[in-house]
Structures are given as C-alpha cells and as structure tokens.
Amino acid sequence: MRVGLLGFGTVGSHFYELVRGRQDVQVKTVLSRRPRTGVDARVTANVQDILQDPEIGIVVEVMGGLHPAYEYVCAAMRAGKHVVTANKLLMCDKYGELVSLAASCGVCLRCTAAVGGGIPWLTSLAGAAQVDTLTAVEGILNGTTNYILSAMTRRGIGFSEALQEAQALGYAEADPAADVDGLDARRKLSLSADMAFGVILREEEVPCLGIGHITQGDIAAARDRGQVYKLVASAARREGRVSAYVCPALFAASTPEANLEGTGNLITLYGERLGRQSFLGAGAGGWPTGANVLRDCLAVNGGCESFYASAMVPQAVDNTAAEGKWLFRVNGAYTTKRESVAEAFSDYARCLKEDPCAFMAQMR
Amino acid sequence: MRVGLLGFGTVGSHFYELVRGRQDVQVKTVLSRRPRTGVDARVTANVQDILQDPEIGIVVEVMGGLHPAYEYVCAAMRAGKHVVTANKLLMCDKYGELVSLAASCGVCLRCTAAVGGGIPWLTSLAGAAQVDTLTAVEGILNGTTNYILSAMTRRGIGFSEALQEAQALGYAEADPAADVDGLDARRKLSLSADMAFGVILREEEVPCLGIGHITQGDIAAARDRGQVYKLVASAARREGRVSAYVCPALFAASTPEANLEGTGNLITLYGERLGRQSFLGAGAGGWPTGANVLRDCLAVNGGCESFYASAMVPQAVDNTAAEGKWLFRVNGAYTTKRESVAEAFSDYARCLKEDPCAFMAQMR
Numbered sequence: 139m140r141v142g143l144l145g146f147g148t149v150g151s152h153f154y155e156l157v158r159g160r161q162d163v164q165v166k167t168v169l170s171r172r173p174r175t176g177v178d179a180r181v182t183a184n185v186q187d188i189l190q191d192p193e194i195g196i197v198v199e200v201m202g203g204l205h206p207a208y209e210y211v212c213a214a215m216r217a218g219k220h221v222v223t224a225n226k227l228l229m230c231d232k233y234g235e236l237v238s239l240a241a242s243c244g245v246c247l248r249c250t251a252a253v254g255g256g257i258p259w260l261t262s263l264a265g266a267a268q269v270d271t272l273t274a275v276e277g278i279l280n281g282t283t284n285y286i287l288s289a290m291t292r293r294g295i296g297f298s299e300a301l302q303e304a305q306a307l308g309y310a311e312a313d314p315a316a317d318v319d320g321l322d323a324r325r326k327l328s329l330s331a332d333m334a335f336g337v338i339l340r341e342e343e344v345p346c347l348g349i350g351h352i353t354q355g356d357i358a359a360a361r362d363r364g365q366v367y368k369l370v371a372s373a374a375r376r377e378g379r380v381s382a383y384v385c386p387a388l389f390a391a392s393t394p395e396a397n398l399e400g401t402g403n404l405i406t407l408y409g410e411r412l413g414r415q416s417f418l419g420a421g422a423g424g425w426p427t428g429a430n431v432l433r434d435c436l437a438v439n440g441g442c443e444s445f446y447a448s449a450m451v452p453q454a455v456d457n458t459a460a461e462g463k464w465l466f467r468v469n470g471a472y473t474t475k476r477e478s479v480a481e482a483f484s485d486y487a488r489c490l491k492e493d494p495c496a497f498m499a500q501m502r
Numbered sequence: 503m504r505v506g507l508l509g510f511g512t513v514g515s516h517f518y519e520l521v522r523g524r525q526d527v528q529v530k531t532v533l534s535r536r537p538r539t540g541v542d543a544r545v546t547a548n549v550q551d552i553l554q555d556p557e558i559g560i561v562v563e564v565m566g567g568l569h570p571a572y573e574y575v576c577a578a579m580r581a582g583k584h585v586v587t588a589n590k591l592l593m594c595d596k597y598g599e600l601v602s603l604a605a606s607c608g609v610c611l612r613c614t615a616a617v618g619g620g621i622p623w624l625t626s627l628a629g630a631a632q633v634d635t636l637t638a639v640e641g642i643l644n645g646t647t648n649y650i651l652s653a654m655t656r657r658g659i660g661f662s663e664a665l666q667e668a669q670a671l672g673y674a675e676a677d678p679a680a681d682v683d684g685l686d687a688r689r690k691l692s693l694s695a696d697m698a699f700g701v702i703l704r705e706e707e708v709p710c711l712g713i714g715h716i717t718q719g720d721i722a723a724a725r726d727r728g729q730v731y732k733l734v735a736s737a738a739r740r741e742g743r744v745s746a747y748v749c750p751a752l753f754a755a756s757t758p759e760a761n762l763e764g765t766g767n768l769i770t771l772y773g774e775r776l777g778r779q780s781f782l783g784a785g786a787g788g789w790p791t792g793a794n795v796l797r798d799c800l801a802v803n804g805g806c807e808s809f810y811a812s813a814m815v816p817q818a819v820d821n822t823a824a825e826g827k828w829l830f831r832v833n834g835a836y837t838t839k840r841e842s843v844a845e846a847f848s849d850y851a852r853c854l855k856e857d858p859c860a861f862m863a864q865m866r
Binding site: 268270413414440442 | 773781
C-alpha cells in the first residue's frame with residue numbers, strides 16, 4: 139500500500155524511518171512546506187499531489203492542529219483513501235463527523251496513536267467493547283504531568299523546577315498549559331470514552347483540574363500518609379449516565395499508578411466480564427507514536443475498512459451520580475468530603491474564590 | 503459466521519453465553535459427549551457433524567488436552583475452516599506444524615486466549631513484532647502461583663495453606679504440579695517467545711523452577727529488605743541468541759510486579775523502539791478467556807486469514823550469555839552470585855544434592 143504522508147515533524151519523520159525498506163507499506167509522497175533532504179519519496183508543498191494520486195491508498199495525517207488537517211482528511215476520505223491520524227485534537231473535535239464520513243465513503247479511519255503514544259490502547263479498547271459491556275475507562279494519560287509529579291515526589295523539587303526540567307528535556311511544550319491544566323488528558327479521555335461507550339461527549343463538558351496548584355507541601359503530606367499524587371482522567375457509565383472528569387488523585391504507594399515513573403502512561407478499562415485490564419508504556423515519543431501509526435497502516439493493509447466503533451450517540455456528561463472522596467486544601471487547611479463529582483467541582487469553584495491557591499484531589 | 507464449538511467446559515460455556523444473541527457470530531453446533539440442556543444449538547457427540555458442515559466457517563477448540571484436540575483442529579483446517587483455540591498445550595507442542603498447516607490451507611489460526619486469559623496479549627505482541635524488533639518478553643503468567651505467593655506475602659500463611667485455599671476457590675487444579683512447578687508459565691512463555699522472535703523453541707529446553715521451595719522464612723526475609731517474590735517467566739533475544747527460563751524472582755515493593763494481587767497476570771514486552779509495554783488483567787476465568795476467544799472469532803469475521811506471525815525458525819535455547827544476580831538458600835544460609843542463567847541453574851542443581859529443600863531466586 140502506498141502512503142501519502144501529511145507532515146514531517148517528530149511523528150512523521152519517525153514513521154518514515156520505520157517504514158523505510160518495508161514492502162507492505164511505502165511512503166510515496168510527503169507533504170512538507172520545506173524541502174527535505176535524504177527522503178526517498180516525492181516531497182511536495184501541494185496536498186493535491188497526494189489527494190489526486192490514484193496510487194496512494196492511505197493518507198497518514200501527522201501535521202497536528204485542526205486546520206488544515208481537518209480539510210485534508212475529509213478530502214482524502216472523499217477521494218476514497220483510508221486515513222490514519224495521530225491527531226487527538228482533530229479526532230476529538232470532529233469525532234462524529236469524521237466517523238460518519240468514513241462510513242459513508244467506505245474507508246477505514248484509524249487514530250490509535252492519538253491516545254497513549256505507542257500503547258495499543260485504542261485497539262485494545264475497541265476490541266474489548268466489541269465483546270463486553272465496558273463500565274469505565276481511566277488512567278494517567280499525560281506523560282508531561284506524570285514526569286513533573288514524579289520528579290516532585292521522588293526528588294523533592296518544586297513545580298516550576300520540574301516543569302523547566304520537562305521543557306529542557308523536550309517533554310513539555312513552550313506553552314505547557316494544555317498539559318499542566320489537564321486539557322491534553324481530557325481530550326484523550328473524551329476520545330477513549332466515545333469508543334468505550336459508543337457515545338459522543340463534548341470535551342468542554344468534562345470538568346478538568348490540572349496539577350498547577352499542587353505544592354511541595356501537599357506532596358510531602360501525602361508521602362507521610364503513604365500516598366502519591368497522579369493526574370487522572372476518568373470516565374464511567376452507569377445506568378445510562380456517563381460521568382467524566384480530570385483531576386489530581388491520591389493513590390496508595392503500592393498501586394501500579396503510584397509507581398508509574400517518567401513520561402509513562404497507564405490506562406485501564408473495566409468490563410462487566412473482562413474485569414480490570416491495564417496498559418502501561420511510553421505515552422509519547424517519535425518512535426512509539428510512529429510505530430502505532432504504522433500498526434494502523436498494517437491494519438488497513440490487512441483489510442480493515444471501518445472505524446473502531448460504529449455506535450455514536452451524543453451524550454451529555456452527567457457527574458451528579460458519580461461519588462468520590464475528595465481532599466480540599468483552602469488557606470492551608472485540609473478537609474475531606476464524600477460527595478459527587480459534580481458537587482466536588484462546584485465546591486472547588488467556591489474554594490477558589492476564598493483562596494486562589496486552593497487545591498483539590500480525589501482520594502482513591 | 504457460524505461456529506462449531508468443540509468442548510463445553512468453563513471456557514466453552516462462557517463463550518457460548520457471550521455469543522448468545524449476537525448476529526455476527528453464532529454457535530451452530532456443539533461437540534459434547536453429554537447432552538446439554540438450555541443450549542440453543544445442535545449438540546452432537548460426533549465431530550464429523552461439525553467438520554463436514556459447509557455452513558460452519560470457524561471451529562472453536564476449547565476441549566483442552568493434546569488428543570483428540572490436535573486431530574480435530576488439523577481436520578478442521580484441512581476442511582477449509584478457520585480455527586480459534588484456547589489450548590496452550592496444543593499450540594506449544596505443535597506450533598510449527600499447526601502454523602504451517604494453517605498457511606497451506608489458507609485459513610486463519612488464532613489462540614489469543616491461550617496466554618493471559620482475557621488480556622489481549624498475543625494480539626498486542628504480534629502487532630508490536632510487526633512494527634519493531636522485540637528484545638524481550640516476560641511476566642507473571644500463572645494466576646495460581648500468583649495467588650499463592652500473594653496470600654503468603656500479604657497474610658503470612660504457609661505454602662500448603664495457600665495452595666489449599668487456591669484449590670478450594672477453584673484456582674488450582676487437584677493436581678497443582680503444572681502451576682506450582684512453573685510448567686504452565688513455561689508453556690505460555692514459549693508460545694509468547696515464538697511469536698515475539700519468529701522462532702520455535704522447544705519447551706523442554708527452557709529451565710524451569712517453580713515456587714514449591716519458597717518458605718515463610720524466605721518471604722519474611724524478603725519483606726525486611728522491601729522485596730516481594732513472584733514467579734516470573736522470561737525470554738530475551740540478543741545477538742541472535744534466545745535465552746528463556748522460569749524462576750522465582752525478587753521485586754522491589756514499588757514495582758508493578760510486586761503489587762500484582764490475586765490471580766492477575768502482568769506481561770511485558772520490550773521493543774527497540776517501543777520501549778517497555780506492560781499488560782495487566784485477569785489471567786484466567788471463563789468470562790475473560792471466553793471474551794478473548796470471541797475476539798479471535800471477530801478477527802476472522804473481519805477478514806483475518808493467517809496466523810499472527812509468519813516467520814518461525816527452530817532455535818535452541820541458549821542461556822549461557824544471559825546474566826543475572828541470583829539468591830541461593832542452602833541449608834538455611836543465603837548467598838548471592840552474579841552469573842549466567844545457565845550457570846545459575848547448574849549451581850542450583852548442585853545445591854539440591856546438598857540440600858533437597860534448597861531454593862533459588864533471581865534478584866531483579
């Protein structure tokens with residue numbers, strides 16, 4: 139199968155290297171504004187050279203961003219080409235539209251690399267959803283915040299220092315807000331929940347609290363209780379309601395979550411019959427992510443002609459019935475409370491008016 | 503797709519329940535010596551009713567044992583039927599022959615449920631092997647021994663008591679030797695290594711030490727050092743050599759392995775580019791295992807027409823270059839030594855002559 143590759147950044151260039159020398163998947167044309175040396179494929183700045191090439195069967199979109207990725211992906215499917223993308227922003231924002239378009243065009247649409255880097259998470263999730271009723275998906279979905287929290291916990295450094303370190307190592311963006319505020323994790327959670335439950339969630343309905351307010355004092359106090367902070371994204375379905383939120387959470391030091399180091403991801407599904415299944419691995423990086431893109435191309439080669447899931451019913455996020463136990467820090471004093479996710483986030487909004495540095499975490 | 507179901511024990515009956523009411527996969531005929539009530543399918547004691555039925559596209563073999571499962575599976579493939587099996591003994595013993603036969607018959611052969619119960623381990627492993635060079639596979643592959651070791655570690659009970667408990671709960675067989683001596687784990691390791699490295703290992707060449715010699719004293723001494731015993735099966739490929747062994751191992755209390763409770767499995771692959779990926783879940787049980795059998799049937803439905811791997815070169819196990827650090831207990835005294843896996847198992851054989859209760863573990 140010949141591939142048209144849209145984008146030649148970290149993921150694109152690693153995907154290209156992985157494919158080089160293969161017979162089953164070959165990159166024929168690369169879309170790049172800049173000329174690329176050492177690339178054994180046609181390099182063009184005109185996307186039509188890919189969209190109108192009948193030899194190209196798969197379009198791999200690793201440009202990132204919503205536009206023009208969205209327009210290119212739609213045009214590729216309308217031209218009868220299968221699409222593989224690593225773009226979680228695109229998949230999350232245009233989920234229903236893209237899945238419908240793939241179905242009506244009779245092409246395969248895959249996005250395994252959009253969640254969990256190199257972990258075969260979305261494929262495993264989709265497989266589980268086909269044979270079982272899934273009740274929850276959750277996990278540590280953002281490697282940057284896990285790196286920061288691990289560094290703060292293991293080495294006792296402060297948030298700013300840990301963030302600077304993550305940026306120096308290339309883990310965090312120059313503008314780290316999407317990671318630190320939990321928006322990246324929320325996006326990956328929405329996409330996972332959509333596939334797990336056959337729904338379409340609106341990302342912006344998912345309440346989201348990042349790690350920006352965690353202090354060294356919080357972490358030390360948790361350590362004294364044998365607990366560790368992690369940023370967790372969680373979605374569950376119960377009696378037709380779907381709850382979803384992103385929030386720091388306290389884990390006992392003996393749990394797999396508490397011991398996840400560096401930029402790793404740990405993602406878990408719960409099925410009525412499968413029970414708990416967890417998946418650990420590198421949540422980012424050119425090689426792992428490129429490998430998942432390649433795996434999607436091989437699935438297309440193997441005859442895959444559809445999206446992972448077919449059901450998708452728009453569903454409002456409803457956190458009123460999902461209970462939890464919560465830790466609040468307001469003006470330096472800790473209190474705990476058992477209440478619904480919706481109530482906890484409301485309480486926290488009130489706390490912030492009293493103390494702009496207030497902090498909340500779920501107690502697992 | 504119509505299914506012929508060979509066997510109606512734990513896995514077979516749970517698979518049947520999972521499939522009931524589905525349109526995409528339907529059980530048409532069940533092979534069972536006994537009549538079965540409440541089964542909405544033809545029940546026969548004559549396997550020819552399945553093998554000669556042109557409507558049946560998939561034969562699901564969950565009888566267990568080598569014979570007549572082997573003969574039935576071969577006959578099914580020769581009759582042009584796809585085969586899904588959960589039978590690790592069969593797959594391990596006849597690996598090369600069955601994979602070749604599937605290829606020559608042009609049918610799909612799948613056995614995901616043979617390793618890791620409901621965990622999508624073999625599918626993930628095969629997917630990883632298609633896009634990366636794998637360097638190692640290892641893990642806690644036997645739920646019964648994990649239950650016994652967890653009970654001994656967490657609750658301080660002795661080996662015999664823990665084993666009796668496992669038997670009473672239905673986790674351990676009346677004859678627990680295959681679990682306790684590590685033979686079940688070795689079989690699952692061989693199958694995993696075959697797929698990971700594109701080889702055929704001879705199971706009996708893999709040195710294997712079970713958990714029968716671990717005492718409460720060993721476990722308490724480890725606890726004092728912040729360590730936990732687990733039974734680990736490990737295979738690695740380096741410079742063309744494949745090492746493989748099964749042995750108790752000591753893990754730091756903070757590792758995911760140390761914190762795996764009950765009958766869980768935790769299986770890990772290492773790839774040159776993917777890094778470490780781990781998979782956790784229920785390693786046994788009718789529902790999870792039946793779900794993986796169903797997933798294999800859906801893969802056949804989705805157009806899968808081959809085995810997971812195509813390469814398979816017979817390869818001798820070579821443990822002379824794989825180094826480790828080992829703990830020996832002989833006549834009540836502990837010593838440690840850094841040496842190859844081959845040397846450690848030789849040393850242990852000598853220790854056993856001196857002290858029939860001698861114990862060895864790898865220090866991770």
